[in-house]
Amino acid sequence: MQSDPDVPSPARRRTRQTIIEAAIAAWVRDRDVTLSEIADHAGTHRATLHRHFPGRADLLVASIRHSIGEIADATEAAAITQGPPVDALNRLVAAYLTVGDRIRFLFEDHTVANHPAVAQFAAVGGPVIDLIRRGQADGTIDPTVPSAWIERSMWALVYAASEAVDDGTLAAHEALPVLLRTVSDGIVRHPRRDSS
């Protein structure tokens, strides 16, 4: 009855999403998980997984795209073109932390991070670099270091914070303030000029 061959049935879409979700969760914990284990974790059968994703590579690409989409949505919601750069940056970091597991999935491993599908991610990074440069121009963000490094260090700290929450090093409620503090001001205090 193919009402529209391009639009898969709702049921099919649901299992597809379930599998992707399970794959990301499993891959964050262990890059070497078996497709069987992913299928189990998704509450489905390995054969079904193969029906949705012919090969491991296909599932990987789908998971990457899904993650990038969510990170892009979060970035979008942070409205980083609005308001003072530092405020925007705080919103951005907070947004990143909410999708910390996706970020870890994308950058935990070079095989994934260097995947062609992640290259598309540069499109998401553009506005962020613009934001950083804007802050550097008005002096509110450190102009003495490359903007690319600022972006990189942000990612690194968000990554670390997300991981710290997962393994219990940080409590969920303290992660954001602690992260913002470290990103903004580092770890050294200068009592003479600023004792806060």
Added chain:
Amino acid sequence: MQSDPDVPSPARRRTRQTIIEAAIAAWVRDRDVTLSEIADHAGTHRATLHRHFPGRADLLVASIRHSIGEIADATEAAAITQGPPVDALNRLVAAYLTVGDRIRFLFEDHTVANHPAVAQFAAVGGPVIDLIRRGQADGTIDPTVPSAWIERSMWALVYAASEAVDDGTLAAHEALPVLLRTVSDGIVRHPRRDSS
């Protein structure tokens, strides 16, 4: 003839070290390299590799121990129990950066990072936590965030800097100053109180 069965021949030790070195270098780039490729990269034969390390797991453990040893040596050389905490911390970060590739090897992948052989690493981390607490006690290091998080964020930024040098985002000569700057002061500048 066995002059001493516990002391392997010099030649044997050399190839062993060569293989370990090649393994770390290869694993940093790609967690899924074949033992054949590692052997090739070491300029030896796969069978020889198996003579030194019966299985992949053995080579992994040896590589982990080797890396931990070098990181421990670097930490030792930083003399972090000496002098003002902030100075010691700067020396420590600089020392970490010199062994950045080992650090990336150990923490790039959960399979390695959670390996029992890495647990021994807690022994290396003890003095670092002491250092951080010392700085928090005298007010030169941010006392408002957990010391474990400070240590974690240091690792994360060293990791990122080492990676940035490797992929060309940072030039080798600028990596250390940029890293120290970010670790110490974060990325936000506060013109009213400190315009440097």
Added chain:
DNA sequence: GCTTTCTGCGACATCAATGTCGCATATCGA
């Protein structure tokens, strides 16, 4: 020089993950 040791080389078996298929059953949508 000679003996010991280590390495190069290639063959072989093994094993786990992957990918494919056919059929029965359950579930969804009209």
Added chain:
DNA sequence: TCGATATGCGACATTGATGTCGCAGAAAGC
């Protein structure tokens, strides 16, 4: 209720990495 679709299930072949072995040649040590 009925037809189409999606899934569960298990069997099968394939493939690539791994680990083992024996032998011959090179290198190191005395």
